[in-house]
Amino acid sequence: MGRNLRTTYHFDMDPPMIARASIHSVPFYCGICAILALCSLYGFVYLIDDALPTPLMVNDERSNPGAFIAERAIWTLKNLTDMGPRITGSHINEYLAVEYLKSQINLIIEQANESQMLKLDVQLVSGAYYLDAHASGAINSYHDVQNVIVKLHGRDVTQHSILVNSHFDSVPTSPGGSDDGINVAAMLEILRVLSTSSSKPSNNVIFLFNGAEETPLQAAHGFITQHKWAKHCKAVINLEAAGAGGKIILFQTGPETPWLTKYYAMVPYPYGQVAGEEIFQSGIIPSDTDFRIFRDFGGLVGLDMAFFKNGYRYHTKYDDFSHIPHGSYQHVGANALSLVKNLADAPELSQSAPGKAVYFDIFTWFLVSYTNSAGVIINVAIVVLSVGVFVYSIRSIHFGLTKSTCKYIGLVLGATILSWLVAGTSVLIIALVLDLAAKTMSWYGNPWLIFGLYVVPTLALSGCLLFFTNHENLSLNIRCQIQAHAVRLIWTVILFSMVCFNVRSAYALMVPVLFNSLGFVVIYCCRWQYTVTKWRLAYLHTSRRFHNESGDIVDSDAGYFFLNLDRNSPGVLTNYVKELSEAQSVAKRCDQYIMCGLPLGHAKMMEIMQYSTWIPSAQPNLAVPMEFSFEKEILTSTKIRYNLTISGPDRFTLYLAPKESVTVTNLSLVDEVKPSAATFKHRPVYFVLYQRGKGGNNFSFTLDVEVPGNWNGTAMDIAVTCRYVHEDTMNRTPEFKTFLSQFPEWADLTAWVAAYYTYII
Ligand SMILES: [Zn+2]
Incomplete structure (x- = not known):
C-alpha cells in the first residue's frame, strides 16, 4: 500500500531543490516505525515504572546487615490498619495508636546498641494558626493533639537535628494504609536499624510520629512551634501519600537548597521529578503537607516525598493494607534510611547555599541533578542548536527565499497551526457532547477510555487536515524535510502527518475512527464511569x-x-x-x-x-x-x-x-x-x-x-x-x-x- 509522492508536485520548484528533495524524502514505513518505536518506549517506561524493589524478609537480615527489613514494617502496618480509621479525637487514635507506637518504640530502645542514646517523648499540645487554603483561609485551632517523638542522639556538639515526619492519624473514611501508615511503619524500622548500629550519626535524628495531620496539619504545627527539640531541627524528610502503593516519589525540595538533591541521588531507588515541585508550589493542587508547616513556621529545609500511585484510592477505604505491594515498603524504607543516614552526617546542615536544583531520575536507575543556572544554560543551548539545525536544513536543500517557497513555508506553518486548533476544538466538542449526554468524566473509572475518547479523534482530525491540505496544496517532501529537521516539540503532528501523507489509504484513518466510535457505543451501553473507581x-x-x-x-x-x-x-x-x-x-x-x-x-x-x-x-x-x-x-x-x-x-x-x-x-x-x-x-x-x-x-x-x-x-x-x-x-x-x-x-x-x-x- 502507499504510493510514493516524490513525483507529485503541485507547484513549480527550483530544479536543485527537486533533486535534493528526493534524497531526503522519507519512505512511508518510517512514520509507522517511528510510532511503533515510541509506543514501545512508552511500554518500557511503563514496565520500569511498575517494577518495585525486592522486599527483604527477617531471614535476609544476616546477609544484609544494617539494611531496611520490609517484613517488620509490613507487620507494623497490619497492626495499625487492623485498628480501623485512626481519627484525631477518637479513642482509636488517641489511645490505641499512641499506646501501640509507644510500646514498639520502647522495645526498640530496649534492644538498642549500648553506644546509642534514645529518648521518647509524647507531646500533648494545643495551639492555633491561620491556615491559608488556596483563596479561602481559616483560623485552625487545636486542643491536646498528640505527637510521639523519639530522639536518636548524634555525636557532634553542634546539636543540629534531622527531622523525619509521618502521621499516624487517618481520615475518617480510610484505614490509612498508604496515607500515612506505611510511612509510620517504615520510620519505626528505620529507627530500629539506626539504633542497633554501633556508630552514631554526627547530628541528632528526630522521629516525629504526629497524630493530627488530616485536621489539617495541626500536630506538626504543635511540634515545630512548641516542642523543646524543635529549635535544633534544620532539615526535614517528610513522608506522605496521596495515593496507595507504588513507589514513593520525591516531589518537593527546598527552599533554596540545591545540595539536598546530592544526598537524594545516593538513595538506592531514586524516583523524583522537579516538575512535581513546580506544579505543587504553583498552588494548582489544592493540597498541602506538613512540609509547609515545618518550612513556614520552623524555617526548615528538606525533602517532601509521597506515594502518588492509584490516586483514586486516596482517602477511601481502599487505601488499606491489602492494596500495598511488599516492594513499596522496601522502596520507601531503603530510600528514607539512606537519606536519614547521609543527611545526619551532612556538613551543609550548618551552612546556607542559595539556589534551586533541577532533578529527575532516569528510569529510576539514577538521579540527574544540576543547579537551576546550569539548567538555564542547557535550555538556551538547545534552543540555539534547534534554530541552527533548522537553518542548516533549509540551506542544505537550497531552499531559496523566492515567492513560491515563502508560500510553501506559510502554508506548512498555517496547516500545522490549524491542525492544532482543530485538535483542540475537537477535544472541547467531545467534552461538551459527553457533558450534554450526562456522561461527564466517563473516563474517570476507566482511564484508558481517554485514548478512544480524546486521543484518537484529536490525532485523526489534525492528521486528516494535514492530509487534505497536502493533497491540495503542499509538497510532501518539503514538508517532511522542514518538519523532520526542525521542530522536535511537535513530533506527534509530524509523525501522524508522515503516515497520512505516505499511506494514501483510508485504512490508516478508518481504523482509529472506527475504534473510537466503538468506544462511544460501549460508554453509552454501560454505566461505567464509577464502577472501577x-x-x-x-x-x-x-x-x-x-x-x-x-x-x-x-x-x-x-x-x-x-x-x-x-x-x-x-x-x-x-x-x-x-x-x-x-x-x-x-x-x-x-x-x-x-x-x-x-x-x-x-x-x-x-x-x-x-x-x-x-x-x-x-x-x-x-x-x-x-x-x-x-x-x-x-x-x-x-x-x-x-x-x-x-x-x-x-x-x-x-x-x-x-x-x-x-x-x-x-x-x-x-x-x-x-x-x-x-x-x-x-x-x-x-x-x-x-x-x-x-x-x-x-x-x-x-x-x-x-x-x-x-x-x-x-x-x-x-x-x-x-x-x-x-x-x-x-x-x-x-x-x-x-x-x-x-x-x-x-x-x-x-x-x-x-x-x-x-x-x-
Ligand atoms: Zn497524609
Missing part, C-alpha cells in the same frame, strides 16, 4: 436551629446535606435514590445563612459550597449535644469582649460575621486575626476550625470587637457547627441508614451527622 460522596445529616437576638429558637429544621464534589452529582444517582429528585439547591439560601447554612469542615469547601443540595428529613440523633454559651463584657464605650464556650463532639467550625461598622480586633486563639475569603451580606466572615485530640475540655476563647460609640445593639451573626465523624460520637438514625442503603455499590459514602446553630450576639 469508587465515587466519593459526602452526606451530612444535619440538625439546624436558628436563634434570634434574645436567644430564643425562631426556627429549626433537619435534612441531608449533599456536598456535590463533582459535575455529575447528584443527577447520576436519582435512579437509585428517590429522595434525590427532591434535592434543593442551597445557592438561594446563601444570603440568608452564613456559608449557605452548611456545616463545612474545611476552608477549601467554601469554593464549592453554593453547589450543595439539601433534602429535608427528620431530626438526626446527636449523641453528644452541642451547646453554646457566651458572656458579654463592655470594656469601653467602643469595645466589647465576648467570652464564648462551646461543648459537644471533638470537631467544630465557627463562622463569625461582624455587623456593618463592627470590627474584630482580637481573637484569643491567634496573634493576628484574619477573615476568610467568604462573605455574608457583603460582610467579612471569620472561619474558625477547632479540633480536640485527647482532652475532654470545652472549646473556649475570647473575642474583642470595636463598635461605634454608644452602641447598644448586637455586634455579630455567628453560626456554630459541629460534626460527628467517628463511632465514639456518631449515631446514625434508622431513617438515615435506610437512605444510605439505597446507594449503588460503586458509591463510596462519607455519611456523617452534624449540627448548625445560628446566634446573634
Whole structure:
C-alpha cells in the first residue's frame, strides 16, 4: 500500500531543490516505525515504572546487615490498619495508636546498641494558626493533639537535628494504609536499624510520629512551634501519600537548597521529578503537607516525598493494607534510611547555599541533578542548536527565499497551526457532547477510555487536515524535510502527518475512527464511569436551629446535606435514590445563612459550597449535644469582649460575621486575626476550625470587637457547627441508614451527622 509522492508536485520548484528533495524524502514505513518505536518506549517506561524493589524478609537480615527489613514494617502496618480509621479525637487514635507506637518504640530502645542514646517523648499540645487554603483561609485551632517523638542522639556538639515526619492519624473514611501508615511503619524500622548500629550519626535524628495531620496539619504545627527539640531541627524528610502503593516519589525540595538533591541521588531507588515541585508550589493542587508547616513556621529545609500511585484510592477505604505491594515498603524504607543516614552526617546542615536544583531520575536507575543556572544554560543551548539545525536544513536543500517557497513555508506553518486548533476544538466538542449526554468524566473509572475518547479523534482530525491540505496544496517532501529537521516539540503532528501523507489509504484513518466510535457505543451501553473507581460522596445529616437576638429558637429544621464534589452529582444517582429528585439547591439560601447554612469542615469547601443540595428529613440523633454559651463584657464605650464556650463532639467550625461598622480586633486563639475569603451580606466572615485530640475540655476563647460609640445593639451573626465523624460520637438514625442503603455499590459514602446553630450576639 502507499504510493510514493516524490513525483507529485503541485507547484513549480527550483530544479536543485527537486533533486535534493528526493534524497531526503522519507519512505512511508518510517512514520509507522517511528510510532511503533515510541509506543514501545512508552511500554518500557511503563514496565520500569511498575517494577518495585525486592522486599527483604527477617531471614535476609544476616546477609544484609544494617539494611531496611520490609517484613517488620509490613507487620507494623497490619497492626495499625487492623485498628480501623485512626481519627484525631477518637479513642482509636488517641489511645490505641499512641499506646501501640509507644510500646514498639520502647522495645526498640530496649534492644538498642549500648553506644546509642534514645529518648521518647509524647507531646500533648494545643495551639492555633491561620491556615491559608488556596483563596479561602481559616483560623485552625487545636486542643491536646498528640505527637510521639523519639530522639536518636548524634555525636557532634553542634546539636543540629534531622527531622523525619509521618502521621499516624487517618481520615475518617480510610484505614490509612498508604496515607500515612506505611510511612509510620517504615520510620519505626528505620529507627530500629539506626539504633542497633554501633556508630552514631554526627547530628541528632528526630522521629516525629504526629497524630493530627488530616485536621489539617495541626500536630506538626504543635511540634515545630512548641516542642523543646524543635529549635535544633534544620532539615526535614517528610513522608506522605496521596495515593496507595507504588513507589514513593520525591516531589518537593527546598527552599533554596540545591545540595539536598546530592544526598537524594545516593538513595538506592531514586524516583523524583522537579516538575512535581513546580506544579505543587504553583498552588494548582489544592493540597498541602506538613512540609509547609515545618518550612513556614520552623524555617526548615528538606525533602517532601509521597506515594502518588492509584490516586483514586486516596482517602477511601481502599487505601488499606491489602492494596500495598511488599516492594513499596522496601522502596520507601531503603530510600528514607539512606537519606536519614547521609543527611545526619551532612556538613551543609550548618551552612546556607542559595539556589534551586533541577532533578529527575532516569528510569529510576539514577538521579540527574544540576543547579537551576546550569539548567538555564542547557535550555538556551538547545534552543540555539534547534534554530541552527533548522537553518542548516533549509540551506542544505537550497531552499531559496523566492515567492513560491515563502508560500510553501506559510502554508506548512498555517496547516500545522490549524491542525492544532482543530485538535483542540475537537477535544472541547467531545467534552461538551459527553457533558450534554450526562456522561461527564466517563473516563474517570476507566482511564484508558481517554485514548478512544480524546486521543484518537484529536490525532485523526489534525492528521486528516494535514492530509487534505497536502493533497491540495503542499509538497510532501518539503514538508517532511522542514518538519523532520526542525521542530522536535511537535513530533506527534509530524509523525501522524508522515503516515497520512505516505499511506494514501483510508485504512490508516478508518481504523482509529472506527475504534473510537466503538468506544462511544460501549460508554453509552454501560454505566461505567464509577464502577472501577469508587465515587466519593459526602452526606451530612444535619440538625439546624436558628436563634434570634434574645436567644430564643425562631426556627429549626433537619435534612441531608449533599456536598456535590463533582459535575455529575447528584443527577447520576436519582435512579437509585428517590429522595434525590427532591434535592434543593442551597445557592438561594446563601444570603440568608452564613456559608449557605452548611456545616463545612474545611476552608477549601467554601469554593464549592453554593453547589450543595439539601433534602429535608427528620431530626438526626446527636449523641453528644452541642451547646453554646457566651458572656458579654463592655470594656469601653467602643469595645466589647465576648467570652464564648462551646461543648459537644471533638470537631467544630465557627463562622463569625461582624455587623456593618463592627470590627474584630482580637481573637484569643491567634496573634493576628484574619477573615476568610467568604462573605455574608457583603460582610467579612471569620472561619474558625477547632479540633480536640485527647482532652475532654470545652472549646473556649475570647473575642474583642470595636463598635461605634454608644452602641447598644448586637455586634455579630455567628453560626456554630459541629460534626460527628467517628463511632465514639456518631449515631446514625434508622431513617438515615435506610437512605444510605439505597446507594449503588460503586458509591463510596462519607455519611456523617452534624449540627448548625445560628446566634446573634
Ligand atoms: Zn497524609
